[in-house]
């Protein structure tokens with residue numbers, strides 16, 4: 011390969027990297043949920059503020075994101091890093107009549123609107139207990 015061809019190839023690689031890098035900086039970053047926990051996010055696609063719960067929480071009203079905003083009725087995506095099925099409810103107390111959806115072990119939902127409970131989840135509980 012001539013020097014000129016190498017230079018053209020190298021600049022093409024640089025341009026390719028720039029194309030891939032630009033959208034990444036424009037998109038909100040995914041926020042990692044710790045293993046064995048159940049995490050809810052105020053943003054879609056596991057982004058924005060995160061709150062890390064244990065396997066059950068019967069009342070989100072006493073939990074707040076780092077910003078100070080209540081977690082209650084403010085979750086738009088969820089990530090279950092536990093090995094349990096987790097039921098999410100639209101009211102506190104985890105009553106079965108308030109069930110919105112069941113999340114599989116190690117599963118996630120990028121948009122709770124798809125389940126019909128964007129910004130309305132208020133408690134969760136392991137389905138198998």
Ligand SMILES: [Ca+2]
Nearest residue numbers: 067069070073
């Ligand atoms: Ca709570």
